[in-house]
Structure formats: C-alpha cells, structure tokens
Amino acid sequence: MSVTYILETIISGILFGGIYSLLSAGFCLTWGTMKVLNISHAVFAVLGAYMAYWFFVKGSLDPLLSLPLLALLLFFLGGIVYRLIIRPVTKAKDVIMASMVVTFGLAIVIENVMSYFWRPDPRILKPPYTGASFFIGEIAISQGPLFGFVLAILAIGLLYLFLYHTYTGKAVQATWQNPVGAALVGINPERVSLITFGLSIASAGVSGVAMAFIYAFYPSVQMVWTLFVFLVTIVGGVGSILGTAFAGLMIGFITGVSAAFLPFVWVNVILFALLWFILLFKPEGLFGA
Amino acid sequence: MLEGIGVSKKFGGLAAVSNFDFSVVEGQIVGLIGPNGSGKTTLFNVITGFYPPDTGRVIFKGREITHHKPYQIAKLGIARTFQIVRPFLELSVLDNVAIAVLYGRENMGSMEKGRARALELLKFVGLESKKDVLAHQLVAVERKRLELARALAIKPEFLLLDETFSGLSDTEIQEAIRLIYRIRDDLGVTIFLIEHVMKAVMGTCEKIIVIHYGLKLAEGRPEEVSQNPLVIQAYLGKRRA
Amino acid sequence: MELRRGVILNLEQDKKLVDNRTRVRRLMRTSIVVLIILLFLFPIIRPPLFFLTLFFSVFMYVALTESWNLMGGYTGYVSLGHVTFFSIGAYTTALFMNRFGVSPFATAILGGIFAAGLAGLVGYPVLRLRGAYFVISTLLLAVIMQLIFMNWEFVGSSTGLWFKLLPVSMETNRLIFYEVMLVLATLITLLVRRVEKSKLGAGLIAIREDEDVAKTIGINTPWLKMQAFILGAFFAGCVGGIYGYYMSYIHPDITFNINTSLLILLMAFFGGCHTWTGPLLGAVILSLANQLIVTFIGAEISRILYGLLLVIIIIFMPDGVIEYIRASQFFQKERTS
Numbered sequence: 069m070s071v072t073y074i075l076e077t078i079i080s081g082i083l084f085g086g087i088y089s090l091l092s093a094g095f096c097l098t099w100g101t102m103k104v105l106n107i108s109h110a111v112f113a114v115l116g117a118y119m120a121y122w123f124f125v126k127g128s129l130d131p132l133l134s135l136p137l138l139a140l141l142l143f144f145l146g147g148i149v150y151r152l153i154i155r156p157v158t159k160a161k162d163v164i165m166a167s168m169v170v171t172f173g174l175a176i177v178i179e180n181v182m183s184y185f186w187r188p189d190p191r192i193l194k195p196p197y198t199g200a201s202f203f204i205g206e207i208a209i210s211q212g213p214l215f216g217f218v219l220a221i222l223a224i225g226l227l228y229l230f231l232y233h234t235y236t237g238k239a240v241q242a243t244w245q246n247p248v249g250a251a252l253v254g255i256n257p258e259r260v261s262l263i264t265f266g267l268s269i270a271s272a273g274v275s276g277v278a279m280a281f282i283y284a285f286y287p288s289v290q291m292v293w294t295l296f297v298f299l300v301t302i303v304g305g306v307g308s309i310l311g312t313a314f315a316g317l318m319i320g321f322i323t324g325v326s327a328a329f330l331p332f333v334w335v336n337v338i339l340f341a342l343l344w345f346i347l348l349f350k351p352e353g354l355f356g357a
Numbered sequence: 358m359l360e361g362i363g364v365s366k367k368f369g370g371l372a373a374v375s376n377f378d379f380s381v382v383e384g385q386i387v388g389l390i391g392p393n394g395s396g397k398t399t400l401f402n403v404i405t406g407f408y409p410p411d412t413g414r415v416i417f418k419g420r421e422i423t424h425h426k427p428y429q430i431a432k433l434g435i436a437r438t439f440q441i442v443r444p445f446l447e448l449s450v451l452d453n454v455a456i457a458v459l460y461g462r463e464n465m466g467s468m469e470k471g472r473a474r475a476l477e478l479l480k481f482v483g484l485e486s487k488k489d490v491l492a493h494q495l496v497a498v499e500r501k502r503l504e505l506a507r508a509l510a511i512k513p514e515f516l517l518l519d520e521t522f523s524g525l526s527d528t529e530i531q532e533a534i535r536l537i538y539r540i541r542d543d544l545g546v547t548i549f550l551i552e553h554v555m556k557a558v559m560g561t562c563e564k565i566i567v568i569h570y571g572l573k574l575a576e577g578r579p580e581e582v583s584q585n586p587l588v589i590q591a592y593l594g595k596r597r598a
Numbered sequence: 599m600e601l602r603r604g605v606i607l608n609l610e611q612d613k614k615l616v617d618n619r620t621r622v623r624r625l626m627r628t629s630i631v632v633l634i635i636l637l638f639l640f641p642i643i644r645p646p647l648f649f650l651t652l653f654f655s656v657f658m659y660v661a662l663t664e665s666w667n668l669m670g671g672y673t674g675y676v677s678l679g680h681v682t683f684f685s686i687g688a689y690t691t692a693l694f695m696n697r698f699g700v701s702p703f704a705t706a707i708l709g710g711i712f713a714a715g716l717a718g719l720v721g722y723p724v725l726r727l728r729g730a731y732f733v734i735s736t737l738l739l740a741v742i743m744q745l746i747f748m749n750w751e752f753v754g755s756s757t758g759l760w761f762k763l764l765p766v767s768m769e770t771n772r773l774i775f776y777e778v779m780l781v782l783a784t785l786i787t788l789l790v791r792r793v794e795k796s797k798l799g800a801g802l803i804a805i806r807e808d809e810d811v812a813k814t815i816g817i818n819t820p821w822l823k824m825q826a827f828i829l830g831a832f833f834a835g836c837v838g839g840i841y842g843y844y845m846s847y848i849h850p851d852i853t854f855n856i857n858t859s860l861l862i863l864l865m866a867f868f869g870g871c872h873t874w875t876g877p878l879l880g881a882v883i884l885s886l887a888n889q890l891i892v893t894f895i896g897a898e899i900s901r902i903l904y905g906l907l908l909v910i911i912i913i914f915m916p917d918g919v920i921e922y923i924r925a926s927q928f929f930q931k932e933r934t935s
Contacts, residue, residue: 160916173908180901348723427813445807457815
C-alpha cells in the first residue's frame with residue numbers, strides 16, 4: 069500500500085466530508101433556530117439531485133448552471149412546506165417529537181412520490197468535467213468529488229456570509245441564540261423561521277447536487293443520507309455552521325483513513341460506532357453550544 | 358443538622374459560590390438572602406446533589422452527603438422546592454403528591470395507599486378541594502401550595518424552600534408564614550429558605566445568612582443583619598450605607 | 599403573568615361526569631374482553647388465510663408498540679431502536695432452533711432474554727442522554743447492529759438465516775401463529791397496563807413530566823429507566839422470536855428495518871402515548887390500514903397515503919389522538935375563565 073494510495077483515500081475522504089458538511093448545514097440550522105428536527109432534510113437533497121439530473125438530461129443544462137434556479141425553486145418549496153406543515157407543529161407541546169414525526173411522514177411521501185414517478189433505479193449525474201482526474205504530482209484526485217467539494221465549500225461560504233454579514237442573517241442568528249430576546253428587539257420570528265426553513269431546503273437541494281457528483285442516487289438513498297446528516301450534526305454540535313463544516317471535514321478525514329486500511333464495509337461501522345461514543349460522552353458535539 | 362464547610366462552585370470562570378460555610382440547627386428556620394445572582398440557588402443545587410461542589414463538604418445529621426445523588430439525598434430526608442414551581446403538569450394535584458409519597462421516605466407500594474396519604478397532605482396545605490384538578494389548571498398560588506405539599510410528601514426532616522413568597526399578595530404572605538410555622542411546629546421539619554421578600558424573612562427566620570457574589574457577607578439574627586452596613590451596601594450601594 | 603383558569607365544581611355536573619367516565623370505562627373494558635374472545639375463536643369459521651396473516655401483523659404491532667411505550671410514552675424517552683431488540687429475538691430464536699433444536703416457543707423467551715441483555719448493556723450509557731440525543735443514539739444502535747449483522751458469518755451475514763419449519767400444513771401453521779401472537783399481544787398489553795398503574799409506572803411518568811424534580815422526590819431515575827428499557831426490550835425480543843419463526847427466514851434488512859422502528863413510533867404517537875389504550879388504538883388502526891392498502895393498492899401508493907395521513911394527523915393533533923379525545927368536552931369539567 070503506497071503512500072500515494074493512502075493520500076488519495078484521505079484526500080478523497082476529506083472531499084466527501086466537505087460535501088457532507090453542506091448536506092448537514094441546513095438541518096443544523098432548522099434544529100438550532102426552530103427546534104425542528106427535519107427528518108425530511110435529506111429527501112430534499114435527493115430531490116435537488118433529481119432536479120439537476122432532469123435539467124441536465126432533458127434540458128442539456130449543466131448542473132452548475134441550473135443551481136441558482138434549483139436553489140430558488142427549493143427555497144419557495146421550503147417556504148410552502150414551512151407554512152403548511154412546520155408552522156402548525158411548532159405549537160405542539162413537544163415540538164421536537166412532533167416535528168420528527170411529521171417530517172418523517174413528509175419524507176416518506178416525497179420519497180415514494182419520486183419512486184412512483186421516476187422509478188427506483190439509481191441515477192448518476194455525470195457532466196463531462198467529472199470524468200477526469202486532477203493530478204498533484206502522482207496523487208490523483210477524481211474531479212467529481214473535487215467539483216462537489218468546491219461547490220459545497222462555496223455554498224457553505226455563502227451561508228456563512230448570509231448569517232454573519234446580512235441583517236436578515238443576523239436576525240436568524242439572534243433567534244437561534246435567544247428567541248425571546250430576538251422577538252423583544254423587534255425581530256419577527258415568523259419571518260425568520262420562514263426564511264430559515266426556505267434556506268435550509270434550498271441548501272439541501274444544492275447539497276444534493278454535490279452528493280450526486282460523488283454518489284449514485286435513487287429515492288430511498290435518502291435514508292442513508294439522513295444518517296450522514298445525523299452523523300455530522302451530532303459530531304459538530306448544533307451550535308454553528310462552522311462547527312458543522314469542521315465536523316464534516318473531520319468525518320471525511322476519518323472515513324478516508326479507515327477506507328485506506330480497512331475493508332470498506334467496516335468503515336461505516338467504525339463511523340457510526342464513533343458517532344455513538346461521541347453521543348455518549350460529549351453529546352453537545354465537539355463544537356456544540 | 359445541616360452544615361456546609363468551605364463550599365465552592367464555579368461555572369466556567371464565574372465563581373457562583375466561594376468558600377461558603379453555613380449551618381442550620383435542628384428546629385430552626387434559617388433564611389438565606391442576597392442580591393440576585395449571588396449564588397443562592399446554586400448553593401441549594403449543591404446541597405441537593407445536582408452539582409458536586411468544587412471544594413468543601415456538606416454534612417447532614419453527621420453524615421457526609423457532599424457527593425450523594427439527588428434521589429439519595431431525598432431519601433435521607435432533605436426536600437426542596439424550586440424557584441419557578443415545577444408541578445407535574447399533566448397529572449392531577451392528588452397524583453402529583455401521591456407519587457412523592459410513594460417514592461419518599463414512607464416508601465409505599467401502591468398508588469391507592471399513596472393517594473390516601475397525599476390527601477392528608479393536601480388538607481395540610483389547603484388544596485384538598487382541588488385534588489382532581491390537573492396541575493396545569495392551577496393558579497400560581499395554588500401551584501406553590503402544590504409544590505410545598507409534594508416536597509412534604511417525602512416525609513422530610515429538612516426542607517429547602519426557594520423563593521416561595523415571590524409574587525404573593527400581603528394576605529397570601531401572612532398565610533404562607535403561618536404555614537411555614539406549622540410545618541416546623543406540627544411536622545417537625547427544619548427549614549432553610551431563600552427569599553427576597555423581606556417581610557417574609559423577618560417574619561419567619563431566627564437566623565439570616567447573607568450571600569453576595571458567592572461569599573458569605575453576614576450572619577446573625579434578623580435585627581442585627583438588617584443593620585449591618587455591609588449588607589445595606591450590598592443591596593443599596595455604597596452611598597446609602 | 600398567569601392567566602386565571604379556575605375550576606368551579608358543580609356537584610350535579612360533577613356526578614354526571616363521573617358517571618359518564620365510569621360508564622365509558624366499563625363499556626370499553628367489556629367490549630375489549632368480548633373482542634379478544636371473538637378473536638381467539640375467529641379461526642373456527644375457517645376464514646381465508648389472508649385474514650389470519652393480516653391479524654397476525656396487527657397483533658404483532660400491538661405487542662411491539664405497547665412494549666415500546668414503556669420507554670417512549672410513559673418515560674418520555676423516544677427510542678428509534680426498538681427494532682434492534684426485535685431482531686435480537688428473531689436471531690436468537692433462529693440460532694437456538696437451528697443449532698440446538700430447541701422448541702421455538704421456548705426460544706422466543708430466550709430471544710427476549712438476550713434482547714433484554716443487550717438493553718442492559720447498552721442502557722447504562724444510552725439512558726444518560728436526553729431528548730433528541732437519546733433518540734438519535736437509539737437510531738444509531740439499530741444501524742450499527744444492522745451493519746454488524748450484515749457482516750457477521752455466525753449469523754449468516756447477508757445471506758440471512760432459515761428456520762426449520764413446523765411439520766404441519768400451511769393453514770395450521772398460520773393458525774398456530776395467529777393464536778400465539780394474539781396471546782403474546784394480549785399478555786404484553788396487560789402487563790404494560792399493569793405497569794402503568796403500578797408504582798413503577800408512576801415513577802416513569804414523573805420522570806417524563808420532570809426528570810429533575812423526580813429525583814428530588816426520591817426516584818432513582820437511572821434505575822427506573824433501565825427497568826422500562828429492559829422490560830420493553832424483553833417483550834420486543836419475544837415478539838421477534840415468534841415473528842422470525844413465522845417468516846421462516848430472516849435477514850438484517852428485514853429485521854433491522856428502520857421503517858419498523860419508525861412505524862412503531864407513529865402508531866404510538868397517533869394513538870396517544872400517555873396510556874396503554876393509545877398504542878393499542880394506534881397499532882390496530884394504522885397496521886390494518888397499512889396492510890390493506892399495501893395489499894390492494896400497492897406499496898408505493900400506500901406509503902404515500904400513509905405518510906400523508908400521518909402528516910395531516912400531526913398537523914391537526916400534534917399531541918396524539920387519545921390526548922385529543924381526553925381534552926374534548928365529554929371528559930372535561932366545566933371551566934370558567
């Protein structure tokens with residue numbers, strides 16, 4: 069086993085990790101601000117992947133170009149879902165439980181609608197530039213993951229800029245940290261929730277495109293992706309976008325290292341066992357509030 | 358009966374309680390007063406085992422309870438109420454108390470027996486007409502009575518009261534003072550209370566301990582403490598002292 | 599600011615309310631007993647096998663949901679890993695039957711014991727977690743166990759395990775399992791009900807209402823939670839043992855299926871998880887609906903409808919059906935504001 073191989077697997081892992089980060093960022097956002105555990109988050113990622121796929125296959129529109137449209141559409145979809153489904157649930161006595169159950173129902177519906185109309189066959193999103201490999205010396209970096217990673221980092225960056233450098237974004241953060249205080253200074257919690265949720269779903273969709281660069285996808289893969297979301301969120305803590313980002317990268321790194329030395333099947337076991345231990349001993353996550 | 362020696366508790370960089378000594382003799386009613394944020398509830402949390410102290414010891418009836426768990430401390434005979442009352446909202450008033458009867462020092466076996474005893478306790482605090490009402494339907498004052506009844510249900514020898522008098526009207530304060538005396542005299546429970554309402558403190562306590570920024574500022578009879586310049590300064594600022 | 603919500607007790611209305619309540623209770627009790635007897639006798643009329651299969655599934659979900667509710671509803675600790683214990687039961691039964699030829703119905707108990715053992719092992723660290731973290735850790739438990747079982751030779755890894763069949767006809771087979779699962783479901787429901795009314799149940803409910811306060815009234819919370827967890831696991835394990843034998847083939851994808859865990863959760867939540875009647879109601883209604891839709895319309899459509907139903911129900915009754923009924927006029931005392 070050469071050094072090159074080890075480095076390749078590790079780098080690959082990190083790239084994957086960055087993509088997982090974006091996948092989880094939106095989930096983290098809704099959990100943090102609204103105490104809503106959106107189990108349907110990953111299914112919107114899959115939906116985003118399909119949307120990019122159809123734009124590409126039917127409309128010959130490159131996935132990177134269809135992104136803005138995709139994000140916008142999903143933002144509005146998120147708003148609708150918020151109004152119809154999430155908002156009523158925030159009035160429950162146990163918001164976390166109720167939101168978990170209702171979004172689980174939603175996830176089942178969306179997954180099976182996709183499955184019904186688009187069949188459960190796996191799809192791949194393969195624009196031409198994802199085929200080749202990029203070389204640093206002897207180390208080959210597959211361009212699919214690389215593009216996905218860059219996309220993810222950019223998206224997370226945008227999210228970060230929004231949260232920390234725009235008024236609305238800061239309002240979101242304020243609500244996250246102290247809902248009552250935020251309301252008292254005149255921040256409209258309704259609007260914040262609406263925007264947050266829309267943003268969350270939009271980011272899910274974009275992350276779905278990134279995921280599509282590295283994985284084949286099909287409706288029921290949403291459950292696997294949901295586990296990744298949990299993984300990153302728990303490790304990173306629900307405290308911040310950056311925390312999530314680092315957590316994702318770390319997990320990617322660990323994935324890479326384990327994949328270099330262990331049979332692939334055990335990698336997942338290790339990951340989830342690791343997650344389990346972190347949950348047990350440091351449930352706030354490594355960067356959690 | 359209960360004493361603490363050199364108790365300290367820090368949260369992050371903030372010392373909530375510093376090197377605090379206190380003692381309460383059996384049969385006394387002792388008050389703990391101090392400005393907001395001075396560490397009073399933290400002290401109660403340390404005593405009842407919710408936080409282990411960083412330094413120091415807590416001793417109850419000669420027995421070291423510093424690192425005991427909350428339920429063990431309850432079983433040893435120390436009960437407490439909370440600053441913001443925490444009734445079991447979905448349960449009836451009777452059941453709220455009955456569960457405490459079952460798991461307290463009377464250690465009963467069934468809900469029927471527990472409920473019978475709970476009824477007596479409700480009569481003691483004056484809530485028996487509300488016994489089947491769900492806790493979330495109670496008014497503030499009634500909830501306080503419930504909190505008290507539940508604490509008494511574990512048959513404690515020592516009771517920690519956290520700001521029981523807050524938000525009460527004058528009449529209610531008088532009633533509550535009478536109730537406190539009955540708890541001490543009829544039930545033989547020693548009382549240690551945190552309070553802001555001076556009327557209540559002066560009306561019930563034989564001894565007052567003053568805490569400020571986690572440190573003991575003064576200790577003594579109510580008349581002495583209220584004249585103490587340090588205490589006045591802590592509450593009202595330097596100029597008034 | 600507390601809103602004044604006093605209660606005025608009017609002796610006459612009070613009595614009528616009490617009468618109403620007892621009347622309904624008695625009615626419910628008798629009708630359930632009658633129903634169970636009828637169910638036991640049902641096979642005598644030689645119904646199509648489809649019904650036996652259908653009801654088997656319903657009984658199974660009743661048993662699973664009731665056993666789950668000890669932890670989920672009474673204690674307030676929602677476990678998404680209940681399916682793990684179910685599977686351990688199935689696998690234990692399979693292994694003991696195949697290797698030692700022990701009777702399947704005895705090994706189901708053994709399956710329960712092994713499941714309880716796992717719960718005991720895992721319980722100590724897991725039960726220290728609260729809220730959503732607990733939920734996720736139980737989900738992860740199921741996932742990890744599934745992965746392990748998929749790759750472990752001893753339990754057949756991805757090939758699965760086959761059970762030796764009973765030397766009887768298909769019909770008798772179904773009949774036997776129908777009755778066995780009915781017995782199991784009834785027993786478990788009764789036991790869960792017994793716990794609810796016992797001192798243990800009261801303690802668990804206190805934990806759910808306010809765990810810190812529960813500690814201050816002398817409740818040894820870790821120990822009580824452990825009891826609920828282990829007991830629930832034991833029941834699930836027994837059910838798993840019977841189920842495995844019934845299916846005569848088990849595989850990690852089938853037994854560790856997260857969907858089952860979530861289904862259980864939904865049934866309990868739908869029916870209302872604060873009392874023993876909730877999971878019963880939820881399991882009966884939802885598993886019947888599910889089976890019927892799957893059989894007659896199709897898996898995907900059924901899941902879509904099922905999901906939609908769930909969404910709609912939670913939106914209108916975020917706290918579950920039974921709570922909704924309780925809160926309604928029939929049982930409420932008169933309120934004045």
